[in-house]
Amino acid sequence: MEKIRTLRGFRDIFGEELGKFKRIEQAFRKYSARFGFREIELPILEKTELFVRSIGDTTDIVEKEMFTFMDAGGDSLSMRPEATAGMVRSYLQEGLYATERMTKVCTIGPMFRHERPQKGRYRQFHQIDVEVFGVKEPLVDAELILLVRMLLDELEIRRYRIEVNSVGCKMCRESFRRILIDFFETRKDELCGDCLRRLEKNPLRIFDCKNQQCIGVTADSPLLFDSLCEECKDHFDLFRQYVAGFGVDIEVNKRLVRGLDYYTKTVFEITSDDLGAQKAFIAGGRYDNLVEEMGGPATAGIGFAVGVERLAMLLPPGEAEPGTECFFAGIGDRARDYLTTLLKRCLTEGIPLRYAYEAKSLKAQMRYADNLKCGFVLILGDDEIDRGTITLRDMTGKSQDELPLDADTIVNTLKKRLSGQAPALSTRDG
Ligand code: ATP
Numbered sequence: 001m002e003k004i005r006t007l008r009g010f011r012d013i014f015g016e017e018l019g020k021f022k023r024i025e026q027a028f029r030k031y032s033a034r035f036g037f038r039e040i041e042l043p044i045l046e047k048t049e050l051f052v053r054s055i056g057d058t059t060d061i062v063e064k065e066m067f068t069f070m071d072a073g074g075d076s077l078s079m080r081p082e083a084t085a086g087m088v089r090s091y092l093q094e095g096l097y098a099t100e101r102m103t104k105v106c107t108i109g110p111m112f113r114h115e116r117p118q119k120g121r122y123r124q125f126h127q128i129d130v131e132v133f134g135v136k137e138p139l140v141d142a143e144l145i146l147l148v149r150m151l152l153d154e155l156e157i158r159r160y161r162i163e164v165n166s167v168g169c170k171m172c173r174e175s176f177r178r179i180l181i182d183f184f185e186t187r188k189d190e191l192c193g194d195c196l197r198r199l200e201k202n203p204l205r206i207f208d209c210k211n212q213q214c215i216g217v218t219a220d221s222p223l224l225f226d227s228l229c230e231e232c233k234d235h236f237d238l239f240r241q242y243v244a245g246f247g248v249d250i251e252v253n254k255r256l257v258r259g260l261d262y263y264t265k266t267v268f269e270i271t272s273d274d275l276g277a278q279k280a281f282i283a284g285g286r287y288d289n290l291v292e293e294m295g296g297p298a299t300a301g302i303g304f305a306v307g308v309e310r311l312a313m314l315l316p317p318g319e320a321e322p323g324t325e326c327f328f329a330g331i332g333d334r335a336r337d338y339l340t341t342l343l344k345r346c347l348t349e350g351i352p353l354r355y356a357y358e359a360k361s362l363k364a365q366m367r368y369a370d371n372l373k374c375g376f377v378l379i380l381g382d383d384e385i386d387r388g389t390i391t392l393r394d395m396t397g398k399s400q401d402e403l404p405l406d407a408d409t410i411v412n413t414l415k416k417r418l419s420g421q422a423p424a425l426s427t428r429d430g
């Protein structure tokens with residue numbers, strides 16, 4: 001029969017990669033707590049309208065990347081393509097704007113986008129997401145950059161760039177729109193089909209196009225950054241000043257726009273040349289109108305998302321720790337009986353004890369212990385039981401000791417030996 005495989009762009013995550021995911025989560029939780037973020041779990045499935053209204057209906061995500069379907073009741077539902085929309089919905093639904101001066105929340109989980117799968121681009125991928133609601137001051141923009149920096153330091157990632165820009169507020173964008181349309185009209189024949197559509201609906205989107213020819217056109221374009229209003233300019237200057245105060249290096253990229261419509265003022269992307277074509281592994285920015293547009297009171301917001309798969313690609317391989325487990329090799333029924341006593345003691349006391357479920361020869365069990373890379377093997381046969389002893393073999397030093405057949409002694413000896421405190425007492429060739 002044909003084997004069933006995962007859907008295209010969906011993957012099993014295990015082994016070394018899963019280990020990296022865990023290291024990333026651990027580092028993130030350490031710093032997110034320190035910065036005052038509390039974690040929250042959000043639904044994966046939401047009403048389609050939530051994403052259409054927040055992300056924007058002329059964005060790639062909403063136009064072509066969402067997993068959307070009708071449920072039995074005739075409602076249009078979508079698998080979340082990102083976390084901010086759900087965070088805003090939750091902030092409003094739980095009424096946090098009324099009870100908290102400002103809110104710092106974070107979440108970790110899978111996101112879904114129907115994109116063409118390639119290296120660093122999947123249909124189910126994972127994000128760490130942080131959001132701050134209710135702070136309009138640029139100090140918080142800088143604080144998020146500091147959080148990113150500390151997270152990457154903790155993970156010992158050094159080769160990256162922090163690119164920042166300001167996409168202004170509604171007012172600067174509105175007055176710049178005409179200038180931009182006029183410019184792109186003169187270069188219409190060089191733009192791709194997608195950008196021709198963007199030209200009328202949302203000309204700033206053209207800066208996000210990955211098409212080489214469109215990128216060439218934007219190189220000559222007037223820049224929103226150069227037409228920011230006083231308030232947006234001041235905000236950006238202060239942001240840069242605070243970031244400098246934190247001692248973090250950033251680069252201004254005046255062509256940086258984000259793939260979602262809700263951003264205002266500060267936007268940023270952390271990129272690494274070690275990633276190939278999909279360079280950005282963290283992205284975020286401010287969204288001062290979104291909460292109001294989603295039906296809430298006027299509330300400033302800012303956040304970022306870490307692409308966990310891409311960040312994991314930057315991590316060095318984890319150090320495997322062979323020799324931290326112990327194996328029980330028992331020969332005969334009496335040894336099997338003793339295993340149940342010892343096994344429960346060991347597992348309770350934190351000693352990872354392995355063994356073969358089936359009765360096997362000593363040679364076969366030793367081979368198994370070797371395969372599992374166990375550091376120590378306990379050997380128990382009828383001879384040992386008659387003598388009231390058990391043999392402890394050190395698999396790295398190939399030395400062995402005879403211990404009294406007493407659970408307390410065995411457990412205490414294993415604890416010391418596994419933590420590398422006590423050297424072998426008597427040594428003989430194994
Ligand atoms: P890209 O330009 O790579 O498509 P994006 O602008 O669509 O990214 P965001 O919506 O800002 O990405 O998401 C934040 C981060 O999530 C990205 O920087 C990236 O690391 C990660 N990400 C986005 N889409 C995918 C995907 N399909 N597979 C894996 N990671 C992704």
Ligand code: MG
Nearest residue numbers: 060061115259
């Ligand atoms: Mg994308």
